[in-house]
Amino acid sequence: MSIYILLALAAAVLLLRATWRRPGLERRRDTLRRHYVARIISALRDDDTFAAERITAHTRRRRMALAEALHTVACHTCGTDMRLLRIIARLNSIDRFLMRGAALATGYRRARYLILLGSVPPTAAQARRLGRYLRNRNPFVRIYALTAMLAANPATAIRTIGEYPYTLSPFDITQITAMIRRGLLPIAFDPMLSDDNPNIRRLGLAIVRSFGIDTARKQIVRMAELDEDPAVAVEALHTLAALGHAIPTERLRGRIAAFDAQRRKALSRFFAAQGYSIHTVEALFDATECECARQLIDSYKKSIVCRSPSLP
């Protein structure tokens, strides 16, 4: 019984210590990160290599704060010249620090190191070592290992994604699209849309949607009509609707009819929310599926034309 009491009290003390220390640690980390962000922004603003070289981090805590600061700057300054950021990362061995951290950590902590590696790309040789995380149990570790590998070697991005052994979730696709938007990967949507790999086709559709590429309409309609993977076809329909393109209802009605009821209904509501007329929705879906869409459309349309505020 005494052992139990001691163990319970020891566990309680550990938890209380973690509780008391946590706010202070977070505050210090935020302060350090803000300090580094300010110095990096200053170096970037003046394009001052000398100032960048003077940004140093020698302890583990400082390196982590610097890595987070580099990530913050890379994420929030689209089209920034990455040269200075790479100089800062190389001088402080941030990539090696993050690689070692990812190897020693587990779970979401490992994923966190891998996120930061995406902004401080490792060398191609180091990136190959990240390949083992692509089969990790944790989906966040997998996707962030993939993004780090893509950032390390953008030229082989399509091949790397093609070798990814799992289906990319919508969140995964958003993360890769965010990298493309930051200029870390090329916007090569055309070959992606005709690729054999459904992951790559879905990513291609996400790029089209994210950048509003109108020229891809014909390809998207073809994918919505003929793609062998229903998930890709649904994504293509979503993309068509998100871009506000004219919908070739005759060609797509048959394909939509092959989807399960839940998916059809979700699609009809999506079309309605995107502002399509009830005629378009009725041409694509059955009467029962149109009912909810009709309700949405009616209420939205009225708000455009009605000008008189009223209360009961």
Added chain:
Amino acid sequence: MQIAVTAVMILLAAVAAAAAVRAIAVSRTAEWMEMVAIGATDSCESAGYVGCSVVCSGVENMQQIESLLDVEYDRYETIVVLDARVSSETARVLVDRYDLIRVDAVPSDEFPSARIRTLFRSRSRSLRRLTLVDRAGTSPYDDLDAGASVASYDYILPVGADTYLMPNAIEKAVITIASAVPDDIDLMYSVSDDECYIFRRDTLIAQGGFTRHVLRGIPPHRIRRTMVPIVYRTTSGRRIKFVTRITIFPIIITLLAIETVTAGAHLAAATAATAVLLAANAAYARTALGRYNCFEKSVLCYIGRIFAIFGKRKFTIS
């Protein structure tokens, strides 16, 4: 006597083990939240068309409505359900402030109890995410049905009075939903101090709308539990803080004194150590997950959750 002491010791050990498991889960959730804070920088962009409609019933506070509208995520809307004949002042203020106009409200038969008197949407494009539903107030569940029937998105978060969203709550919920296999989650259940549920709209229709027993028909494998706090409530926290301070601690001390007399000092010490561990656990959870509520409420919620194991969970708002 020896058997009873052994049984109590086993029970205490089980509680301590559960506390340890919970501390690990809290730690993992805190790591997840830190990872999301760093990683999901483009959180305002919709992930996989996952959209969320917040449906509020019994809301009178304008500050709360403004807070619910203050979400960066793009596929998001707030639906306020009230009885404009009873809460006429709130309705009038809402209509004036957000430039709302009456629009067509064709009732659908998806939610049978959703009888809508009038539907209002904003004329301003930037405020399209606010919808006001005016209906005769019958029960909060019917209010929620009415809100869900006009919702544009596939996931519904029901909230009641004095309920606020935690920072980036919708983004976190969407990341949880969008990182799973599409259409794989029927219900997201936030097991925080102020627990809340995010329902898939089709699941609600299949269950016949909101009721006290809506949770019973959802298969456990389609429920995603998370310790990430999504909402927090303000008034209940203050009330519980006062009540608990007066009652809980004297009760615990009395129980320990009785246990010392009847079962001996050792067992009472073991019980006290377990209680300290539970309290430390609640304090850790509160710090790590950024709860907005008082410590006592965390403890009470924790105790409530232990008792919830023995009965079927009922859905209540606020």
